[in-house]
Amino acid sequence: MDDRQRLDRATAGVEPPFAVVDMDALRANAADMTRRAGGKPIRVASKSIRCRAVLERVLAMDGFAGVMAFTLPEALWLVSAGIRDVLVAYPTADRDALRALGSDPTAAREITVMTDSPEHLDLIEGLALPHPIRICLDLDAGYVALGGRFRAGALRSPIRTPEHAAAFAAAVAGRPGLRLVGLMAYEAQIAGVGDRVPGVYGRMVRLMQDRSRRELAVRRGNVVRAVREVADLEFVNGGGTGSIEKTAAERAVTEVAAGSGLFHPRLFDFYRDFTGRPAALFALPVVRRPSPGVATVLGGGYPASGAPGPSRLPQPYLPAGLRYHRDEGAGEVQTPLLGPAAAELRVGDRVWFRHAKAGELCERFASLLVVEGDRVVEEVPTYRGEGRTFL
Structure with missing residues (x-):
C-alpha cells in the first residue's frame, strides 16, 4: 500500500480540507534527529510544531528536552499547561507578559527570555518585578566576508565579538533583578539553507556554509569562554534542523534547537546530509x-x-x-x-x-x-x- 492509498484509507470518513500528522513518519524523523545530535539534547522549536499535543509527544521521546518558544505569551501558556524549561527565542517588549512572568514564581523559574541590547535590560528592570528574570544572550551567528561587503544569515543580534558579549554579560550581572543563564547563536545561513542545489549557485552555497561553519565554531567558542568568566551559563544553544550534527560537534554548544525536521516540510528536501519523511x-x-x-x-x-x-x-x-x-x-x-x-x-x-x-x-x-x-x-x-x- 503506497502513502496515498494509506492516507486515503485512514481519512476515508473525513471530508477535506483537513491536515494530518503521520506519527510513523514523525517518529522516524525524530530518531534520525537524535542520532545526528550525537547525545546532546534537542530543544524543540515550538514555532515548527504549533500543536501542544504533538509537542508533548515529542518531549516524551528520548533525546528531546525543553522548548524554544517564539513569544513570551506562548511560553507563559505552555508553562501553565505543565511544560517546563521554555526558552523564548526572540526578544520581547510585551510589558504585560513580562509582568505576568515576573509575578509568577513557576513561570519565572521555567522561562528564559532573549535579550541582545541594554534597551531590553532597561525595559525589564524598569518593571520592578518581584521575581528575578532568567536571561539568554543572543549572539549574531551570521557570516561576514569581504570586509563586511558580504553577509549571509539572519539579521538578529548586534552582539558579535567576545568583548561585546562579555561586556553585555557584565551589564546583566550588575542588575540584581536579572540573571544571565544562557547563550544562543542561530546559524540560519547553514541550518535553514539547503545545500543540495545544482549548478554554480549550489557550489557557492556549500562554499559559504563551509567557511561560515569554521568561522563560527572558533568565534562561538571564544564568546562562550569570555561570557563564562562573568556568568555561570546553564546552556549554550545553537543550530537548527539543517545543521544538527555540525553544531552538536562544537564543544562549546551544550544543546541544539530543531523542530522543522519533525514534520519535514518541502524546504527541507534540499539537504545533502540527511533525508526525512513528510509527516x-x-x-x-x-x-x-x-x-x-x-x-x-x-x-x-x-x-x-x-x-x-x-x-x-x-x-x-x-x-x-x-x-x-x-x-x-x-x-x-x-x-x-x-x-x-x-x-x-x-x-x-x-x-x-x-x-x-x-x-x-x-x-x-x-x-x-x-x-x-x-x-x-x-x-x-x-x-x-x-x-x-x-x-
Whole structure:
C-alpha cells in the first residue's frame, strides 16, 4: 500500500480540507534527529510544531528536552499547561507578559527570555518585578566576508565579538533583578539553507556554509569562554534542523534547537546530509474540472513566510505529477492543478499537499488528525484550535 492509498484509507470518513500528522513518519524523523545530535539534547522549536499535543509527544521521546518558544505569551501558556524549561527565542517588549512572568514564581523559574541590547535590560528592570528574570544572550551567528561587503544569515543580534558579549554579560550581572543563564547563536545561513542545489549557485552555497561553519565554531567558542568568566551559563544553544550534527560537534554548544525536521516540510528536501519523511500534510478536495487536463481543488493559498517566490508555495504531493498553473499558482479559494495526474482526478477526489515550512501549516487548521499506519487514532487541536494565535 503506497502513502496515498494509506492516507486515503485512514481519512476515508473525513471530508477535506483537513491536515494530518503521520506519527510513523514523525517518529522516524525524530530518531534520525537524535542520532545526528550525537547525545546532546534537542530543544524543540515550538514555532515548527504549533500543536501542544504533538509537542508533548515529542518531549516524551528520548533525546528531546525543553522548548524554544517564539513569544513570551506562548511560553507563559505552555508553562501553565505543565511544560517546563521554555526558552523564548526572540526578544520581547510585551510589558504585560513580562509582568505576568515576573509575578509568577513557576513561570519565572521555567522561562528564559532573549535579550541582545541594554534597551531590553532597561525595559525589564524598569518593571520592578518581584521575581528575578532568567536571561539568554543572543549572539549574531551570521557570516561576514569581504570586509563586511558580504553577509549571509539572519539579521538578529548586534552582539558579535567576545568583548561585546562579555561586556553585555557584565551589564546583566550588575542588575540584581536579572540573571544571565544562557547563550544562543542561530546559524540560519547553514541550518535553514539547503545545500543540495545544482549548478554554480549550489557550489557557492556549500562554499559559504563551509567557511561560515569554521568561522563560527572558533568565534562561538571564544564568546562562550569570555561570557563564562562573568556568568555561570546553564546552556549554550545553537543550530537548527539543517545543521544538527555540525553544531552538536562544537564543544562549546551544550544543546541544539530543531523542530522543522519533525514534520519535514518541502524546504527541507534540499539537504545533502540527511533525508526525512513528510509527516505533516493537508488534503484538499477536487471541486471542478475546467478542462480534461485540469483539476481544481478548494483553497490552497497557504504560502510560507520568507522572501516571496515559488519555493514558498505548498507542494502538490499526492498523487505525484501535479503542478500549478503559471498564471494562478495557489489560490485563496481555489487552485487549478495541471500535469499527467490531473487527467485522472475526479470531483470528490482529494489531493495531498506539503507546506513549504513546518508549523505555519497549523495556522490554517484548527486540528490535526493523528495517523498511525492506516488509521486515524486521535484528533488534536492546533494552537489555533485552542484559540491561541500568538503572531
